Amino acid sequence: MPLVIFLGYLIGSVPFALFLARQFGGADLRHIGSGNLGAANVLRTSGVKAGILVAALDIAKGAASVLLAIRLSPDAAAPAAAGLAAIIGHVYPAWLRFSGGKGVATACGVFLVLAPRAVLPAVGVFVVTVWATRYVSFGSVLASLVLPATAYATGSPRPAVIVACAAAALILFRHHSNFMRWLAGTERRLGGREASAALARATVRVRGAATLSQAPVSGSRSREDARPRGHGEE
Numbered sequence: 656m657p658l659v660i661f662l663g664y665l666i667g668s669v670p671f672a673l674f675l676a677r678q679f680g681g682a683d684l685r686h687i688g689s690g691n692l693g694a695a696n697v698l699r700t701s702g703v704k705a706g707i708l709v710a711a712l713d714i715a716k717g718a719a720s721v722l723l724a725i726r727l728s729p730d731a732a733a734p735a736a737a738g739l740a741a742i743i744g745h746v747y748p749a750w751l752r753f754s755g756g757k758g759v760a761t762a763c764g765v766f767l768v769l770a771p772r773a774v775l776p777a778v779g780v781f782v783v784t785v786w787a788t789r790y791v792s793f794g795s796v797l798a799s800l801v802l803p804a805t806a807y808a809t810g811s812p813r814p815a816v817i818v819a820c821a822a823a824a825l826i827l828f829r830h831h832s833n834f835m836r837w838l839a840g841t842e843r844r845l846g847g848r849e850a851s852a853a854l855a856r857a858t859v860r861v862r863g864a865a866t867l868s869q870a871p872v873s874g875s876r877s878r879e880d881a882r883p884r885g886h887g888e889e
Contacts, residue, residue, distance in 0.1 A: 773809050781797070
């Protein structure tokens with residue numbers, strides 16, 4: 656089992672959000688939008704296409720970790736352990752100083768294999784909540800709370816139910832900053848003007864920093880061009 660847990664963590668820690676945000680927008684996702692390495696932040700900062708692609712890849716890596724464990728280990732608890740490791744890897748990737756996403760899409764992929772009948776109600780809660788409130792974070796929290804109950808109600812294996820509870824607790828913990836913003840009335844809505852304005856300001860700051868880093872070179876060239884030329888120069 657240790658091998659599948661290690662492999663699950665490695666698979667889960669692949670930061671597709673970071674890679675694709677750079678591919679589509681050229682900016683470091685950790686410094687724009689919410690700073691979160693997840694599909695929702697990619698959606699806001701790099702567009703719908705990039706956001707959907709990141710969500711699909713994060714779901715796929717969660718499912719892959721469980722399928723690999725099923726193939727490699729005869730232990731009945733190994734797939735659930737590998738799935739939890741993948742979620743932890745996504746949330747706390749070692750090569751990004753343990754600062755990753757919030758684990759929602761990866762958890763969806765994990766439970767599509769571990770407890771497929773439990774996923775549909777949770778996804779339904781997520782979709783309805785986001786549609787009604789335009790809060791992706793609110794939909795994610797409610798879906799994560801529904802998942803353990805639906806996993807138990809649909810007769811999922813005990814390891815899957817235990818991991819569903821652990822995943823829900825981790826996802827809730829990772830949304831603590833969202834809770835604070837809800838209370839303060841500053842939480843970003845999907846497509847909200849405030850989020851767009853914040854993103855625009857952050858992008859300007861990133862571009863401004865890049866421009867300033869090149870300023871000495873440009874300035875030296877300007878002074879050289881302005882220097883009076885001698886009679887022998889053309």
